[in-house]
Amino acid sequence: MAKTVWIDGGFREASDSVDAADRGLLLGDGVFDTSLVVGGRVFLREAHLDRLEAALGLLDIPAPRAAIESAMDALAAREGNGSIRITVTRGPGPRGLKAPAEPHPTILGSSAPLAPASMFAPIRLGLSAVRRNETSPLSRLKSLSYLDAVLAAREVAKSGASEALFLNTRGTLACSSLANVFVVEGFDLATPPLKDGVLPGILRAWILAHAEDYGLRPIERSIPRKALDEADAIFLTNSLRLVSPATLSGPATSADVPETLRRLMEGLCEAIALECGTDPRALGARLLV
Secondary structure, three states: OOOOOEEEEEEEEEHOOOOOOOOOHOOOEEEEEEEEEEEEOOHHHHHHHHHHHHHHHHHHHOOHHHHHHHHHHHHHHHHEEEEEEEEEEEEEOOOOOOOOOOOOEEEEEEEEEEHHOOOOOEEEEEEEEEEEEEOOOHOOOOOOOOOHHHHHHHHHHHOOOOOEEEOOOEEEEEEEOOEEEEEOOOOOOOOHHHHHHOOOOHHHHHHHHHHHHHHEEEEEEEOOOOOHHHHHHHOOOOOOOOOEEEEOOOOOHHOOOHHHHHHHHHHHHHHHHHHOOHHHHHHHOOOOO
């Protein structure tokens, strides 16, 4: 746990940071963003800011982008190599659901050291009985309401899985508890569309934009459950673990990583080095190839 956090424009002890009437604490009324920091720089910084700003606009939380940028940059400079989380809530308010007429948003930022062992690390998935509600706007936001993921993770851990996989209410693939999901079929690279209850992940967007550079054809389409059993490869993406080979039975091995996916993983490392000045492999990240 972070001992020092950024809140309302400066660093403060974490134990004395959040108003007891904050709607983020009481109602989950807020959103967050987690990003990778290498060499004091946030990878895909503008994309993270754009997504967070769009989410705040949808919820009508008037947090200034400049204030969020200040928190992000201060945390990145302080941590150097690691991860940062920016949480924005509507701020304190009266009892009940009605939002305050003049909200004063809370901007809370924290950081953690780099965890290179988690980058590109294999994931064993467990199919959860919990369904992703694709009809809810929250399915496409990094909202503060994560109890479905918490419960699903506890459920699948009993079978030895390290992460939960969600289907939506129509029975098609949505995401994992912490990441977007891709399925490789030959040279086709498929991922569920946002309408299927999918978060617009930052790494997801990067993969879709650059897949063709590495010999893969990106496709957004609904994916039935059986496609997971027939796929040449499955992998997860998020901003901290990057690209994680995944299976539904046993740990992933190099045999589960086709050549096209290996090239994509290497290309991502090169993109991080180009933007941030350091290849994550130089910091301890290892490809499962």
